[in-house]
Amino acid sequence: MNIQEKVQLMTLEEKAALVSGVDFWETNAIPRLGIPSMYMTDGPCGLRKQGENRDHLGLNESERTTSFPTGATFGSSWNPENMRKMGEAVAEESKFFGVNMILGPAVNIKRNPRCGRNFEYLSEDPLVSAEMGKAFVLAVQEKGIGTSVKHFAVNNNEDYRFMGDAVVDERALREIYLKAFETIVKESQPTTVMSAYNKVNGVYCSENHLLLTKILRNEWGYEGAVISDWGGVSDRIASLKAGMDLEMPGDCAYFRNQILNAVKNGSLPESVLDESVKRILKMIGDTKIVGVQPDFDEEKHNRISEEIAVDGAVLMKNAGILPLDKKASFLVVGDLFKKMRYQGAGSSLINPTKLTTPEAAFRSRKIAFEYVQGYREEDTDAQPELEKEVLMRAENYEKILFFGGQTDCVESEGYDRPNILLPINQASLIERLLRAGKKIIFVMYGGSPVELPFADGLSALLNMYLPGQAGGEATAQLLFGEKTPSGKLAETWVKTYAAVPFGDEYVTSKEDCYKESVFVGYRYYDQLPAENSLYPFGHGLSYTTFAYAEPQLTREKDHIIVSCTIKNTGDYDGGEIVQLYIGNPRSAVFKPLKELRGFRKVYLAKGEADRVTFRISLKELAYYNIGIGDWVVENGAYTVYLASSSTEIRHKLAFEITDQKDVPSPYATEQLPHYQEAEKLSLVTREEFECLLGKKLEPATGGRKAYTIESKLDELQDSFVGRIFHKAVVGVGRKQYEQALKMPESPKKDMNRKNGMFIMKMMPNNSLRSMSVSSSGKFSYNLAQGLVDILNGQYLKGIKKIATKIKVPELPRNQNRG
Structure with missing residues (x-):
């Protein structure tokens, strides 16, 4: 039975169940049609597979697996081969533990050094992030295990990650924050893409049609499924229409009801739901584990980590x-x-x-x-x-x-x-x-x-x-x-x-x-x-030294070919990362002076030399022109920098482009005076930024607004009921942390202490909505809605909502086989 035939045989209730997760980490099985569940779990730094005691934060004890270095270490290796080796190892461990899909890699840009999740991300540069992430995806999927590239997109802070709005101009969005995702999607077709918690320009990522359909699918040709981050859905109908297929962790009766009612009243065409169902069925089929995986080689994987x-x-x-x-x-x-x-x-x-x-x-x-x-x-x-x-x-x-x-x-x-x-x-x-x-x-x-x-x-x-x-x-x-x-x-x-x-x-x-x-x-x-x-970016010393010699540049049609000889001139064997930056021509379009366009890591014994060659497409030199909505390569004089860091330039080469179509700058220079020179960037005002965006921003409002389901837990402390609720939630983490401090020194103490600290500091940044939809039914949506009413002084209305349980049909796995 093919996917189309299965969709035709499915009931509306089965479709609504399939586009929702279950038991924190799984998709819903439909035994009547022989559709199995699939298991997914965290994996950007190694497999995190929980046993029977599962939880929506993934904090309870997990199986023993290899702890690989985090993204920050991988990024600083500048070596995609490392991601390939980890990907293969993680895939082997996934097969052993019955995990169909890994939630990784994480390729968000390191915009600000204070971001709490930077340790998991790879670089401030999209090329490094793209090449590393692509290597991981290809390695894992070659072993038959799925991947989920995350967090799409512009997920660059933790304090407001559940409800914050990343307001970014389209050019920066395309050139910086989407570029790694674009490369990975086009060159490796990941099994899934995970939508981020936050909004981008006023629209939640999970409901963002521009991101999930126009760009991801229509422009980049993405063929896989989009899944939500855990608790990262606000409006289930809007998310389906936008192209977000699987809501995780699921078990949200409110969202299933939304789907059933919307199809019945016509506000959600069933054909839209069917498209998501098809993509999820393909995901399940593509990640089916074939055969029994023998125990993985712990020592081998430990050596890879080392x-x-x-x-x-x-x-x-x-x-x-x-x-x-x-x-x-x-x-x-x-x-x-x-x-x-x-x-x-x-x-x-x-x-x-x-x-x-x-x-x-x-x-x-x-x-x-x-x-x-x-x-x-x-x-x-x-x-x-x-x-x-x-x-x-x-x-x-x-x-x-x-x-x-x-x-x-x-x-x-x-x-x-x-x-x-x-x-x-x-x-x-x-x-x-x-x-x-x-x-x-x-x-x-x-x-x-x-x-x-x-x-x-x-x-x-x-x-x-x-x-x-x-x-x-x-x-x-x-x-x-x-x-x-x-x-x-x-x-x-x-x-x-x-x-x-x-x-x-x-x-x-x-x-x-x-x-x-x-x-x-x-x-x-x-x-x-x-x-x-x-x-500086790209800086790193060695016990040996390297000479760069005989630089050469040629053009072959739509590519430039740059090469040089690298020789180990010191007393130790070692590795060197050769970085190629290209300086942009001066024009009416503001640009950085240079941008990374290639890198190679070479390992040389003392006295050994090697020729390093870069083949750069002219398309890679393009900027995104917001006026025509397309990429433009400017004519003009370019400079190639062969470098050992972004500031340590070993050789400069020049070339000129004269055969591209001239496209006017989309910018009115007089309206963006401080973008023309980076050293004046700090003088950019809100009004100048609005000119760059091409729209007015909502004015900041003073005073406390009414509480909503999107209110941050920290914000609830202005009310008596909110303070009680806040203390109870954060107290769970504080209790775990304090108990851990009393334990004897052991890995378990370390993990419990970390988890307790994580809950204490993360939960105040959560929203009531995200808490509810990530709880797998433990903190139901009607309870969250009722709490909002009570916080706003509408006690009877709130109590009524809390007492009114949301009714949905039994899940297909609990029904008798037909």
Whole structure:
């Protein structure tokens, strides 16, 4: 029976069930027609498969699987092969545990360093994100497991992710925020695309016809299904009409009722519902697991995780002190030496098959070291008593190995960081050690940039990002010269947060204006005075050196061919990331001075050389012209930069384009004076941004509005009932966190503590609507609606709604087979 025949035989109730999830992670089975359920689960950093005790946040204990490095580490490796290797491994683990589809990769752009989920994302540049994400999709799907590219689109903060509105001009939307998705869709056809929680230009992503149908399907030729993020649907009928097929986690009686009633009264054509049903049936068929997967090779997957951690680590500074001599004796300072932070918190939290801390790796090598805690990682305040002990022990040492970075107290999915400072207890201790004249080797863990006001005083800075379960072993290999660092930053590290464009406006309201337009990351910072950036995009040191020679540029019809010879001129084997930027011609269209158009990572033994070649289509040089609604390649003089970072240019080459159609600029320059020069970008006003958008923004309104089902939990605290509800919800996380603190040291304590912290900090940012539709019926929609009425003083109306249960037909799996 083919898909069309199945659709014709399905009842309306069966169709309504199929486009809704069930049991948190599954689709609804329809036994009458032999349609099985399929299982999906989190997977951008490794498989997170829950057992029988499932929950809508994915927080209960999961099966033991490989914890791979997070997206930040993959991005800094600049090596799509790493994503391929992880993809194959995750697919094998998925088959073993009966998982049909992985919810990943996550390819959102790192717009602001405070975003709590940046650890999961790959880069501030869409080309890096696209190439890495594409490799993962192809590898997983070649093994017969589905993928879900997320979060579509413009999902760049956590504090307002459930109801916030990303207001962005169409050119920036196309060139920066959609570009990685476009490449992945066109070149790998992922099984599904996951719509984001937030709105884009006033319309929720799950209801956004422009994103889901006009662009994704009609322009890009996407053939798969669109699924919602968990609790990411506001209006089920609008979402179906927009092209959002599967609502997750499902079990929402209110939405099923909406569908049944809308088809019956004609407001939803059944043909629209049928299209979603067809796409879901195709998804189920494409991800059917064939045969029995034997147990996966835990040790092999651990080695893959280790190799990726090594490849993605970034040596940000080295004053000749690294690599270290294994025969020397060291003073090791820092709680993260024993309690390495190797993964993020939230939906991607993995229960690892194995965990190697730096301490374990040092002991396996019989390294002579004296350890002192220095700070407590579960706290951020200065701890003078611990500092005093470190300073006393340090008197006998010249070199200090300091293990630190961001802890779970300051960085997680679900909330944004209030600043980008290193925890005070760590910064205070480092500064005191530097004043004492010590040479500090800072080994850093964390998912995103931090301010380092003492960077000039450090002797070395090795950034491991979040390196996965084998991170301790990878750290030791790099410190002692068993491997050579070869990662480079896939995001700019600013000297202070003040350099971030419009950073003071970030997550201050539900409306988030992307005033910087296309000037994201290095596209902006590289046009400012150099002192604004601590470490530029693409920066990373090595124990060896590389020479760039014999650059060459030719044009072949609609492509330019750029090549150069890379030679390892140092004393160690190593890897180099060759970056190709192209500078745009000066014209009436504002543009960054240069943009990344290609990259290659090459591994060379000492003395070895290789020829690196880039083939760049002229189409890749186009900008999106909002006047004609299409991509335009401008005529003019272009510059090619062969570089080892966005600011370290090794060679410049020039070429000219004269054979393209001349298209007028869509911009009135006099109305956009501060976009013409990036250094004046901070002067852009709301009125100038409105000119760029081509529309007026809603004026900000003062005073408290009536509560709605989209109100943030934090907003409810203005009312007595709201404070009680807020305390009860957040109290669940606080209780779990406090109980975890009393547990003996163990991986389970670590996971429970992270989960408790996640709930405490994430739930206040949730909306009543999202809480309800992500609860799989535990916090029903009528209860949420009734609570809104009560909060607004309409007590009888609210009580009546709470008492009126929403009735829907039995799910097909619970009905007798026909």
